[in-house]
Amino acid sequence: MAKDLFTEIRVKYNTLSKNQKIVANYILENRDKCVRMTLNELGRECNLSETTIIRFINKLDYKSYQSFRLDMAQDLSRHDAADSPKGSEYQEIKSGDSAEEVKQKVISIASSAITDINNLIPVETVTEAAKLIESARKIMFFGAGGSGVVAMDVYHKFLRSGKNVIHEGNSHIALIHASQLTKDDLLILISHEGESKEVLECCRLAQEGKAKVLGITSYMNSDLAKMADLCIFSSTNDSAYYTEAMVSRLVQLVIMDMLFIIVNAREDDKALMAIEAANRATREMKVHNGYEEEA
Structure with a gap:
């Protein structure tokens, strides 16, 4: 899969320093201008030293500004050739934006984050995660904060x-469940920052019982990323109004849907029978409450 510079900037955004984020924001918002800028000109536009710019490109695994700018030009050309719709580029949400501007920018930020999954998550990682789910005797889901909605x-x-799955929103009870997982079980932890005490303690307890842990988080350098047996990263975009945690939840849902469909497509008849039984159960409940749909 070809590396995309702009995706790489968004993916590594949360690992950047405050000044490096200024450079990232400027490049993402001014792609056409930046591709023609010298190192000195980019530094002046960002009100930062050339040394800071160099540290920024080093963070993206570039050794020279020339190679960085060349890749930027190639990626910009590729995006233009693909006829990307107007407004698909990164745009910061600002105070005073009109309702239409906010609408377009929110769509742009969310769609960019979902598109980034292609570059962010290797198919080998998705395959390995699906195998962990398939082989688990029991699967426990737990999410911290807003990620709890995704876990549910x-x-x-x-x-x-x-x-055979369990979910517990109460952190104390979740810790008890985690402590009882065994080598045949799987714990799936969903956390945007990957630093929640409850999440990390669930991870530690599950691993004490030899259970495998799959982490879903945005931060590559988080404690959850370091502790989990396997981690899938959700891309983020930072905005003063549309927070990266909101974007992260969208991506987390897409990631988990991918895993759900992969696993159930392989199990085919068994999964379809179970889903149909669940549908019958809920359909009958709707009938009993007077919500039967018209034929």
């Missing part, structure tokens, strides 16, 4: 497909 959603999906 994916728990519901796998429950309907007949998997």
Whole structure:
């Protein structure tokens, strides 16, 4: 898969220093201008030293500004050739933006984050995660903060497909469940920052019992990323109003949907039978409450 410079900037955004983020923001918002700028000119536009710019490109694994600018030009050309729709580029949400501007920018930020999954997550990682789910005797889902909504959603999906799954929103009870997992079980932890005490303690307890841990987080240098047996990273875009945690949840949902579909497509008949049984159960409940759909 070809490396995309602009995706790489967004993916590594949360590992950048404050000044490096200024450079990243400027490049993402002014791609056409930056591709023609010298190192000195980019530094002046950002009000930063050339040394800071060099440290920024080093963070993206470039040794020279020349190679960085060449890749930027090639990626910009490729995006133009693909006829990307107007507004698909990164745009910061600002105070005073009109409703239409906010609408377009939110769509742009969310779609960019989802598109970044292609470059961010190797197919080998997705395949390995699917195998962990398939081989697990029992799967526990736990999410911290807003990610708890994602954990609940994916728990519901796998429950309907007949998997032996558990989910607990109460952190104390979740810790008890985690402490009882064994080598045949899998714990899936979903956390934007990957630093929640409850998440890390669940990870530690599960691993004490030899259970495998799959982490879903945005931060490549987080404690969860370091502790988990396997980690899938969700891309982020930082904005004063549309926070990266909001984007992260969208990406987390897409990642978990990918894993759900991969696993159930392989199990085919068994999963379909379980889903149909779940549908019958909920359909009958709707009938009993007077919500039967018209034929």
